[in-house]
Amino acid sequence: MNQTTRQRLQLGTIVVLLLVIAAMAYKFIVAGSVEPAADGRMAIVLEPGERDFVLREMRGFVAGLQQLTAALARDDMKAAASAASGMGMHAAHGAPAAMVAKLPLQFKTLGFSVHREFDTIAADAERLGDAKHTLAQLADTLQKCVACHDAYQFKATVAH
Ligand code: HEC
Known part of the structure; x- marks a missing residue:
């Protein structure tokens, strides 16, 4: 796995985690x-x-x-x-x-x-x-x- 692929994977993971956090915040704070x-x-x-x-x-x-x-x-x-x-x-x-x-x-x-x-x-x-x-x-x-x-x-x- 080269450097660029690893960075893309890390970036992808961060984006997915942020989406999960946003979804949880929406569920627990806004939607109920x-x-x-x-x-x-x-x-x-x-x-x-x-x-x-x-x-x-x-x-x-x-x-x-x-x-x-x-x-x-x-x-x-x-x-x-x-x-x-x-x-x-x-x-x-x-x-x-x-x-x-x-x-x-x-x-x-x-x-x-x-x-x-x-x-x-x-x-x-x-x-x-x-x-x-x-x-x-x-x-x-x-x-x-x-x-x-x-x-x-x-x-x-x-x-x-
Ligand atoms: C933010 C929302 C909200 C506010 C503000 C609110 N209530 Fe309620 N209240 C509810 C809900 C939801 C129920 C349940 C109704 C149902 O399930 O049909 C309820 C039920 C009740 C009940 C029934 C209790 C029981 O034992 O069954 C009473 C009495 C009541 N409210 C009085 C009040 C009074 C008086 C106020 C204002 C000073 C007030 N409520 C403000 C949401 C609210």
């Missing part, structure tokens, strides 16, 4: 583990335990919204800020990396922006003390819950 669902949404395919994990987080949102709206009705802006911050970014920590890799990029972007907005809602509730303002911010953020539920569902792999 999805398939079309019967109702027209995209199904994100998760292990049963991972699906339980995200659904528990979702129910945490409903519990947080209950506290937040109750606090707003009482004009208790301290309690409103605390309820909102319970749904903030720190609530997103602890998601298993293997599961996050299965979520499409659009899903992760929407999900993180909802958590981030709850931090803003909390900070503004504390700073402005204006229930009507908080309610308007909340209505905006809730559109993202609606948008995501319109686009995605979770499907569990068969338990094994």
Whole structure:
């Protein structure tokens, strides 16, 4: 094997490896583990335990919204800020990396922006003390819950 052939082979190997890395990055960061669902949404395919994990987080949102709206009705802006911050970014920590890799990029972007907005809602509730303002911010953020539920569902792999 002469020098040029060896260099071409090495170059070829590097190109193939780069393509593999690009494909993996696409799969784990952008595409996620999805398939079309019967109702027209995209199904994100998760292990049963991972699906339980995200659904528990979702129910945490409903519990947080209950506290937040109750606090707003009482004009208790301290309690409103605390309820909102319970749904903030720190609530997103602890998601298993293997599961996050299965979520499409659009899903992760929407999900993180909802958590981030709850931090803003909390900070503004504390700073402005204006229930009507908080309610308007909340209505905006809730559109993202609606948008995501319109686009995605979770499907569990068969338990094994
Ligand atoms: C990034 C996407 C996304 C966002 C944002 C999101 N959800 Fe969900 N949520 C889902 C998916 C997907 C499901 C599963 C739906 C299905 O399988 O039909 C779900 C399920 C739920 C469930 C059902 C839980 C259960 O135990 O079955 C509730 C309640 C819920 N979401 C509330 C909310 C609320 C409230 C918000 C906003 C504060 C929100 N979600 C934001 C994607 C999202």
